[in-house]
Amino acid sequence: MGKFFIRIIVVLVGFLFFACSAESTKRITYHKLTPRSFTDELIVEGTVEAENVASVVCPPWVDGTVKFVIEDGTPVRKGDTVCIVEARQIDDHYESLINKLEQSKAQYNKGKADLEMNYAMLMAQVKNNEAQTAIANLDSLQLKYMPQYQRKIQELKLQIAAIEKEKFSQKLKYLELINESELKKLELQISQDEQEVQRIKDIQNSLVMLAPRDGMALRSRLAYSREKVMEGDEVWEGIQIVEIPDLSEVNVSILATETEYKRIAENNKVEFTFDAMPGNKAWGSIVKKAATGQPISRNSRIRRFEITASVDSFTTLPEIGLSAKCKVTLRHIPDTLVVPQLAIFDDDSVKVVYVKKGNAYEKRQVILGEYSPQLAIVTMGLEGNETVSFAKPKASKVKWNINLPDSILQKHRLTFRQTEYNDMPSDFGGSMIEEEETYQIIIIN
Numbered sequence: 001m002g003k004f005f006i007r008i009i010v011v012l013v014g015f016l017f018f019a020c021s022a023e024s025t026k027r028i029t030y031h032k033l034t035p036r037s038f039t040d041e042l043i044v045e046g047t048v049e050a051e052n053v054a055s056v057v058c059p060p061w062v063d064g065t066v067k068f069v070i071e072d073g074t075p076v077r078k079g080d081t082v083c084i085v086e087a088r089q090i091d092d093h094y095e096s097l098i099n100k101l102e103q104s105k106a107q108y109n110k111g112k113a114d115l116e117m118n119y120a121m122l123m124a125q126v127k128n129n130e131a132q133t134a135i136a137n138l139d140s141l142q143l144k145y146m147p148q149y150q151r152k153i154q155e156l157k158l159q160i161a162a163i164e165k166e167k168f169s170q171k172l173k174y175l176e177l178i179n180e181s182e183l184k185k186l187e188l189q190i191s192q193d194e195q196e197v198q199r200i201k202d203i204q205n206s207l208v209m210l211a212p213r214d215g216m217a218l219r220s221r222l223a224y225s226r227e228k229v230m231e232g233d234e235v236w237e238g239i240q241i242v243e244i245p246d247l248s249e250v251n252v253s254i255l256a257t258e259t260e261y262k263r264i265a266e267n268n269k270v271e272f273t274f275d276a277m278p279g280n281k282a283w284g285s286i287v288k289k290a291a292t293g294q295p296i297s298r299n300s301r302i303r304r305f306e307i308t309a310s311v312d313s314f315t316t317l318p319e320i321g322l323s324a325k326c327k328v329t330l331r332h333i334p335d336t337l338v339v340p341q342l343a344i345f346d347d348d349s350v351k352v353v354y355v356k357k358g359n360a361y362e363k364r365q366v367i368l369g370e371y372s373p374q375l376a377i378v379t380m381g382l383e384g385n386e387t388v389s390f391a392k393p394k395a396s397k398v399k400w401n402i403n404l405p406d407s408i409l410q411k412h413r414l415t416f417r418q419t420e421y422n423d424m425p426s427d428f429g430g431s432m433i434e435e436e437e438t439y440q441i442i443i444i445n
Contacts, residue, residue: 029390031340033382038338040330040372042263046254046272046309048322050245054213055220059206062087063236069229070242072219076211082242083209085235090207094200101193108186115179126165215244218320223294226304245320252284252324254307258293261305269329270309274322282314286328331370337378343388344368344376353382354389360399361389367404380404 058064064087076082211217219228220240229241252272256264264286272282287310293303309326311318318324343353344366355362366381381404 031343031388031390033337033339033384033386033388035335035384036338038331038333038336038370038372038375038377040332040370040375042260042328042330044254044256044260044264044326044328046252046324046326048250048274048311048318048320048324049253050243050247050320051249051251052246054211054215054244054246055240056082056209056212056242056244058085058235058237058239058241059203059209060237061203062090062207064088064090064207064234066229066231066233066235066241069219069231070217072217072228074217076215076217076244078211078213080211081208082211082217083229085207085209085241087203087207090200090203094197094204097193097197097200101190101197104186104190104193108183108190111182111186115182118179209241211242211244213244216247216320218243218245226294226296247320248317250311250318250320251287252309252311252326254309254326255304256307258303258305261289261293261307263330264289264307264328265330269332271327271329272309272311272314272318272324273327274318274324276322277316277318280314280316280318282311282318282324284310284312330372333370333377336369337382337384338375339366339378339382339388340390341371341374341376342390345392353378354393354398355382356387356389357399359397361393361397362400362402363398364402365404 062085064085066083067086068081068084070076070082219230220243221228222233222235222239229235235241252270266286266289268286270284270286272284274280274282286307288308290306293305296302296304309328339353345352345354347363351366351368352363353366355364364381366378369377369379371377381402
């Protein structure tokens with residue numbers, strides 16, 4: 001009885017095995033080739049941004065910390081405070097400049113007082129000289145009654161008084177010039193100190209940043225972290241802190257990986273869809289690619305490259321900040337022979353497809369043109385209307401091996417090398433097989 005059940009189980013297992021094998025054979029799929037358009041598309045994520053943005057940036061000469069920043073989406077009027085930056089170095093520098101200005105003014109007042117005192121002392125000496133000269137002139141009236149030696153002494157005194165008078169006159173002249181020069185020098189120093197104080201004061205005032213126009217304020221993303229600005233973040237000259245977009249014109253910003261960046265080119269057409277706006281679509285094209293990438297985090301080697309796509313038409317204008325799914329058309333070639341990549345196989349460094357012929361197959365060598373991860377254009381080896389297999393058939397099923405003529409392969413190699421040399425895209429629109437050429441058919445027994 002036990003052996004009987006064992007035999008039944010073996011029969012059932014065998015039946016299931018053959019049934020599964022037959023089923024798997026039935027599931028081998030085929031593809032009927034017909035002329036169609038070749039389209040290579042890439043799906044990337046983007047964010048809707050304003051075309052024109054009024055930016056609020058950290059002012060020159062500033063290295064500080066964000067003390068206050070307005071919340072995202074806050075309506076503002078021109079002149080409203082949107083951000084305050086604290087810069088202790090600027091504050092300390094301002095205090096030192098105020099002290100220096102006060103010292104310059106004190107030095108000016110002291111210098112002016114010293115110069116006025118020197119002038120007053122010199123004027124006193126001039127007055128004294130004038131008095132002595134007047135006395136000597138009175139004594140000169142008695143010269144004719146004096147002995148000769150006393151007359152000579154008196155004449156010498158008059159000469160000395162005249163010399164002293166001339167000396168004091170020159171001193172007074174030069175002292176006025178010196179006083180004027182010294183005072184101008186001190187006044188210039190005060191003016192320079194006042195200008196520097198005013199410059200730093202203006203920088204201090206600029207740390208309270210105002211909205212340049214009416215609109216909706218949005219916090220910017222920091223370039224070094226890709227995070228939105230928060231209180232306590234470090235900022236420095238030129239860093240964008242707040243942006244106020246023009247909501248009437250938008251574009252889409254894409255942060256692409258290096259692989260995506262290399263595949264996408266300017267002027268590629270883009271179709272946008274938005275998860276937050278079901279049914280809404282927009283259309284545009286790639287208008288700008290950043291020259292350099294940005295690290296995804298500080299000190300990271302992985303970079304993202306910013307790509308800007310225009311929004312030229314839409315069903316409904318998307319809102320700023322919405323995430324967008326961007327379908328980028330990398331290449332579009334109409335009316336050509338396209339084969340799924342699943343039907344293309346490598347065979348001894350050449351590409352082949354298996355064409356179904358009844359219950360058997362032809363292995364055909366092909367040359368590919370443009371390709372994408374899903375599809376490829378066959379420029380040589382197929383005529384169209386063939387049915388190709390998505391699975392490699394058993395060797396016993398392959399009855400024919402069709403290779404391309406050497407003349408065609410040689411022509412293809414020359415064309416490929418010339419195209420590669422000139423860095424020009426290949427023209428895959430037409431067949432390079434001349435009418436008199438024929439395939440080399442090898443029948444496999």
